[in-house]
Amino acid sequence: MSKRKQDKNEEPPPPRWPKHLKYMKSSIVAKPPYCQGTLTLPDSDFTLFYGPEGHAHRINLSTASAEQLQHLADTCAPATFGVAGEDVYDESYRKAGKLDNKDFSITFDGRSSRLAEAVRTELLLENPMRVKSQDLKMELYKLNVYGKDAFFKAHVDTPRSELMFGSLVIVFPTPHEGGALKLRAAGRHEGETLEWTFDSSSLLAQQEHPSIAYVAFFSDVEHEVMPVISGHRVTITYNLYYPTNESAPSTELNQISTNEQSFQEALKAALRDPSFLPTGGNLMFGLRHQYPLATSYKSGSKEEKEAAKAALRALEPRLKASDGVILKVLRANALDASLRILYEARWSQWDSHNSYVMADRVLPLPDAGSMVMKGAAEYLVAVGGELVEDAVSLAERLEKRTRTYYDEWDKATPVYWVTDHPYLQTGPEPFKRTIKTYGNEPTLDVVYWRVWILARVGPPGLRAIVVA
């Protein structure tokens, strides 16, 4: 402790990055955000019908000749993709053919197979909402043909509703080389990217009996189809949705994720330690996945405000993978934990300080054409946001302060960033990505948002803050 602080008889500032926060962070291990495999099918599951009325064609996707596949490719329309709500055709971004689900019919049915069970156990095991595989909604979306040199550059899949969580791609055993699917997610360390590969052509080449290869992933995860080198890569895609209601509990099986156990231990150890947040504090957990929510609200009415709050709360049972575990464990320890959206904003255009405004809902934003006489941060606070600031740097700054006037951001609510500290991200990129609008088709209503969990922790003895 410095001499000056002792003289002033102040409490020492909390240590930079207290060790409990570090343990908590490292106790949550993100599993790969996808699952993959192959499935052997009877010959009768490979029949595809396609083409215009009166001229429909029928082919078997496990035995089709190169000529038949070329005919299928020629029947497809060029595949478009969505950019900021517009449907765009751009061969430098996506080169592939597509048939909408009304233009083809296939005897294979992804819903009646064991794939739903694979999706449930691999992707939804940590989900707070109980979902039985038979209650999952799998919606056949499209057929795609990737011929030679076809590809689809890095993108995330357009959320079709707030209930959509993933995408399932089936690759048929038509001869092709290349066309592997790459999936990418941010790693634990600054600037680190994790990458996984679903190499369907080599998986299918290893099969003795007619099979499909499948991959299912959370649709907010970035993915890219690498160029096809030869042949035709034929796929169908399903959109995966949660059911609207929780499934009835299973009496036999209660699976506990390994993350739940380790995060529970790290959190309990922190809460038991009287030196951890001796006067209480706010913990912020940046979530790994992004979640579909409405873009913004317009009128600012009371009803709209309640609807926006309810929409964010409705995400709670749908938090993906380890995100769900964090909320579950915080609440199991009786902490007041709830979801937050975070906005990055400045007080004025001359300001070099980035402020963060937290909200319990998507805030109403002004129309592009309307004039706002406030700075962005002030506006967000006026419409219901709460200014937040890293607890450690706020304490340090206030301590060093010699002048008597305070900047606006000195009045911020102090928070400890446990995972995903917004300042530690590389540059403005993560916040540019708050709203991701490009995907495989445009939608204007629902976009991906980054979401945080705010947990209010009381002082030792009163850790659980009871909220009315």
Ligand SMILES: O=C(O)CCC(=O)C(=O)O
């Ligand atoms: O074909 C694949 O493996 C993925 C296709 C895809 O990402 C899409 O259609 O959005």
Ligand SMILES: [Fe+2]
């Ligand atoms: Fe995609």
